[in-house]
Amino acid sequence: MGGGVVASLRRAGFATHVRDIRPEATAAAVALGAHPHDSAAALAAACDIVIVVVVDSDQVDAVLFGADGVTAMLAPGAIVMLASTLDPDDVAGFAARLSGAGVGCIDAPMSGGPRRATDGTMTMMIAGAADALARCAPVLAAIAGKVFEVGAAPGMAAKFKIVNNLLAAVNLAAGAEALALAAAAGLDVRTVVDVINASSGGSWIFADRMPRALDGDYAPRAAAKILAKDVGIAASFAARLHVDTPFALAAQATFREAVATGHGELDDAIVYACAQRKALPDEPLCQGESSVNRP
Amino acid sequence: MGGGVVASLRRAGFATHVRDIRPEATAAAVALGAHPHDSAAALAAACDIVIVVVVDSDQVDAVLFGADGVTAMLAPGAIVMLASTLDPDDVAGFAARLSGAGVGCIDAPMSGGPRRATDGTMTMMIAGAADALARCAPVLAAIAGKVFEVGAAPGMAAKFKIVNNLLAAVNLAAGAEALALAAAAGLDVRTVVDVINASSGGSWIFADRMPRALDGDYAPRAAAKILAKDVGIAASFAARLHVDTPFALAAQATFREAVATGHGELDDAIVYACAQRKALPDEPLCQGESSVNRP
Numbered sequence: 001m002g003g004g005v006v007a008s009l010r011r012a013g014f015a016t017h018v019r020d021i022r023p024e025a026t027a028a029a030v031a032l033g034a035h036p037h038d039s040a041a042a043l044a045a046a047c048d049i050v051i052v053v054v055v056d057s058d059q060v061d062a063v064l065f066g067a068d069g070v071t072a073m074l075a076p077g078a079i080v081m082l083a084s085t086l087d088p089d090d091v092a093g094f095a096a097r098l099s100g101a102g103v104g105c106i107d108a109p110m111s112g113g114p115r116r117a118t119d120g121t122m123t124m125m126i127a128g129a130a131d132a133l134a135r136c137a138p139v140l141a142a143i144a145g146k147v148f149e150v151g152a153a154p155g156m157a158a159k160f161k162i163v164n165n166l167l168a169a170v171n172l173a174a175g176a177e178a179l180a181l182a183a184a185a186g187l188d189v190r191t192v193v194d195v196i197n198a199s200s201g202g203s204w205i206f207a208d209r210m211p212r213a214l215d216g217d218y219a220p221r222a223a224a225k226i227l228a229k230d231v232g233i234a235a236s237f238a239a240r241l242h243v244d245t246p247f248a249l250a251a252q253a254t255f256r257e258a259v260a261t262g263h264g265e266l267d268d269a270i271v272y273a274c275a276q277r278k279a280l281p282d283e284p285l286c287q288g289e290s291s292v293n294r295p
Numbered sequence: 296m297g298g299g300v301v302a303s304l305r306r307a308g309f310a311t312h313v314r315d316i317r318p319e320a321t322a323a324a325v326a327l328g329a330h331p332h333d334s335a336a337a338l339a340a341a342c343d344i345v346i347v348v349v350v351d352s353d354q355v356d357a358v359l360f361g362a363d364g365v366t367a368m369l370a371p372g373a374i375v376m377l378a379s380t381l382d383p384d385d386v387a388g389f390a391a392r393l394s395g396a397g398v399g400c401i402d403a404p405m406s407g408g409p410r411r412a413t414d415g416t417m418t419m420m421i422a423g424a425a426d427a428l429a430r431c432a433p434v435l436a437a438i439a440g441k442v443f444e445v446g447a448a449p450g451m452a453a454k455f456k457i458v459n460n461l462l463a464a465v466n467l468a469a470g471a472e473a474l475a476l477a478a479a480a481g482l483d484v485r486t487v488v489d490v491i492n493a494s495s496g497g498s499w500i501f502a503d504r505m506p507r508a509l510d511g512d513y514a515p516r517a518a519a520k521i522l523a524k525d526v527g528i529a530a531s532f533a534a535r536l537h538v539d540t541p542f543a544l545a546a547q548a549t550f551r552e553a554v555a556t557g558h559g560e561l562d563d564a565i566v567y568a569c570a571q572r573k574a575l576p577d578e579p580l581c582q583g584e585s586s587v588n589r590p
Contacts, residue, residue: 088480111494123493146493150486160490163477167469167496174465174542181529181543182458184536185383191445195455198418198441199406201462203498234476241479243574246545247469248476253541279538 001110002053004117005083005143006034011120012142019043044070044078049139051081051108056229057090064094071101079104079132081139083124085165085226087233088158095128095154104132107154109161110144111168113208114221121145125164127156159237166234169227170247171203173254175210176271180279190214213272218263224271225264228255296405297348299412300378300438301329306415307437314338339365339373344434346376346403351524352385359389366396374399374427376434378419380460380521382528383453390423390449399427402449404456405439406463408503409516416440420459422451454532461529464522465542466498468549470505471566475574485509508567513558519566520559523550 002020006029009016018029019037026036037043040063044050050070052063060082064071070080080098082091082105095105106128116122124144126133129152140147150156178201182192193210196202212218231252238245254271263270297315301324304311313324314332321331332338335358339345345365347358355377359366365375375393377386377400390400401423411417419439421428424447435442445451473496477487488505491497507513526547533540549566558565 111496113495123490125490148486148490148493150482150490156482159477159480159482160487163473163480163482163487164491164494164496166476167466167473167491167498167501168494170469170473170542171462171466171496171498174462174469177540177542178458178462178465181461181533181536181538181540182454184538185454185458185532187445187451187454187458191443192455192458195418195420195443195445196459196462198443199459199463200408200500200503201406201459201466203462203466203501205495206462206498208495237480238476241476241574243476243479245472245476246548247465247472247542250541250545279536 001083001114001117002051003028004114004119004122005051005053006032007118008120008143009139010034012138014139014142017043017046039068040066040070041068041073044073048075048078049081049136050074050078051083051139053083055084055226057086057094060084060086060090060094065097071098071103074101074103076102077104079106079136081106081108081136082154083108083110085109085161085230085233086158088155088162088237091158092153092155104129104135105154106132106136107157108136108140109157111161111164112145116145117143119145124148125150125157125160127151127154127158162230162234162237165227165230166245166248166251168205169231169234169251169255172205172209172227172268173251173271174247175203175206176213176254176275179210179272180275183276184279209267209269210272212267213269216273218266218270218273220265220267222268223265224255224258224268227268228252228259228264231255296378296409296412297346298323299409299414299417300346300348301327302413303415303438304434305329307433309434309437312338312341334363335361335365336363336368339368342373343370344374344376344431345369346378346434348378350379350521352381352389355379355381355385355389360392366393366398369396369398371397372399374401374431376401376403376431377449378403378405380404380456380525380528381453383450383457383532386453387448387450399424399430400449401427401431402452403431403435404452406456406459407440411440412438414440419443420445420452420455422446422449422453457525457529457532460522460525461540461543461546463500464526464529464546464550467500467504467522467563468546468566469542470498470501471508471549471570474505474567475570478571479574504562504564505567507562508564511568513561513565513568515560515562517563518560519550519553519563522563523547523554523559526550 018034112122407417
């Protein structure tokens with residue numbers, strides 16, 4: 001999704017800098033007019049707002065506070081936007097450490113996937129100090145179609161995002177369960193998808209993911225390991241609050257199994273293929289099967 | 296939903312007859328220009344297509360084959376459309392018995408709720424013999440926005456409907472779980488609903504039901520007992536096919552509990568209130584609480 005953010009920022013005319021450990025991602029950003037850097041620290045020296053689009057809290061920690069991390073090089077008053085889906089407590093912790101270094105922090109998770117990131121139409125939840133939010137408003141306007149300001153304390157937006165992603169994970173995993181049942185019943189699964197998309201069982205993620213699942217296209221737009229991580233955060237967050245979440249736990253089991261069987265790097269639509277194979281053990285998992293089980 | 300069907304048929308100019316055991320439903324249909332009858336048998340004598348919109352297989356059995364049922368009075372070649380969500384095996388059984396009496400049968404479950412029934416924009420799945428489907432096509436065009444013809448054998452459409460309603464039940468019950476977690480985390484639940492409706496966790500039924508749940512409005516458009524029945528059919532159907540359905544079972548538990556605690560006649564959005572009360576035991580279940588626990 002970082003590439004989509006770069007595209008939207010460039011379209012809006014922002015001077016944009018990029019640091020990505022994947023050379024192909026850096027090259028794509030440069031092709032859009034972004035300035036490449038060899039380290040997060042080098043990028044930080046050139047920016048007053050840094051958007052961190054990585055997978056998990058370990059990566060955020062490394063980008064912010066690791067060797068060649070951004071914090072040491074950011075000018076006082078600079079702002080870090082944390083755009084990943086993270087544990088709310090981790091976000092609060094990062095914000096406190098940044099504050100200690102004189103750097104502002106906006107909790108700014110985003111929803112919508114790479115396509116909406118590129119279109120500049122993502123939904124974002126944001127939480128942070130009013131002055132920091134005001135300074136980031138033009139950037140947010142460039143990358144998001146809808147911005148929900150949900151609080152002043154970093155970590156609040158993460159809570160909203162976790163609740164949303166709990167549902168995204170459940171709706172997707174349950175969709176895979178429903179289509180496995182349909183296949184076992186001898187129904188044409190493509191027709192079932194069309195029916196559900198027009199009926200009361202439809203959901204955003206079902207409509208978004210199932211077309212590529214039906215095509216056996218599991219090139220990762222959103223890797224299964226990411227939703228596995230998100231629903232794990234949701235389950236842990238709920239446990240700390242003593243709230244029972246049987247649906248989140250069932251989704252966690254689905255995504256954990258996808259990762260454990262070597263499919264974590266594939267698109268999260270792979271849960272469809274995993275469910276089909278359980279219901280119809282003789283079916284191939286997907287095209288290019290022989291390479292799928294190798295991590 | 297029967298009232299909505301009458302409204303759509305009348306708008307399309309069909310001579311429409313009605314039999315409902317609830318006097319107020321009959322009166323509403325008469326106000327739309329339908330001819331009332333005192334029994335299903337009396338209605339059958341006046342119709343060549345009979346649409347049965349009841350809750351479950353026991354009611355279908357009574358309407359078709361009970362004392363004063365339609366089958367004995369239908370002219371040979373008449374057609375019965377079964378519009379309820381029923382076990383596919385029951386639908387096949389009803390069709391066989393109707394066939395023995397010289398009466399055609401269309402398996403025609405519908406999705407969309409009372410509002411879309413009234414607008415004539417429901418989604419319908421239909422299965423039946425080609426000549427019967429052709430004869431019913433003008434009626435279907437009047438009441439449905441989308442018609443999916445899914446097979447020649449009655450019972451096939453019921454399978455599609457059960458798979459859809461499995462997902463509707465899961466998406467709704469999981470939505471209630473997510474909002475209970477949000478409330479326990481101290482989030483503003485109305486904002487959470489707005490965020491989810493604009494994000495990857497959104498679903499048709501979440502967007503449809505949660506506004507009334509937030510208002511504490513549980514006047515039944517779709518009674519909780521109906522989705523309880525549907526997800527029970529889905530779980531039983533899956534068990535017969537040896538397909539594991541952890542999400543359907545979790546939803547079955549949610550809806551069973553809603554019914555067992557005396558909320559089966561309320562709108563199925565009541566699962567929101569039930570989940571809130573579990574997460575926040577001091578919260579009232581809904582407005583008019585004192586009457587809610589009496590069946």
